[in-house]
Amino acid sequence: MGRKRFALTFPGDPGAHAAQDVVVVEPTGDTGPGGHPVYADASGIVRAEISDRGEVRMLATGGHQTPRTPLIAEPLP
Template sequence: MGRRFALTFPGEPGTHAEQDVVVVEDTGTTGPGGHPVYADASGIVRAEINEQGAVRMLASGGHQTPRTPMHAEPLP
């Protein structure tokens, strides 16, 4: 536990919106692929991140279609 990542998401398609950066922290649980699950402080953004930094977004509620981040940067 204690590991954190900054997930960078693209701006809204068709706009000049800036990228969104969300910090997620290890939840101490594992996802469907057997890798650690990370979540933001609200618990809405949830992601399974493997050792190579590949991200699988996980829905945190019904009717949610999570966007895939462009980048996952490990944080100290």
């Protein structure tokens, strides 16, 4: 299964001059709709399918959720 962990960096809220959010995700053992490993944060709320090329597909974990796409998916040791 790809890398062990990723740091996903999300943009701050537009117009709010907010800092970027960084969320660390680890493999879940699941496979996403594109056939790549699914990663999640400790709460299980942030879930993302990450390809071996670093492409990220955010996965909704609840109804009416519209996940934002991260700016960067950085591999961690």
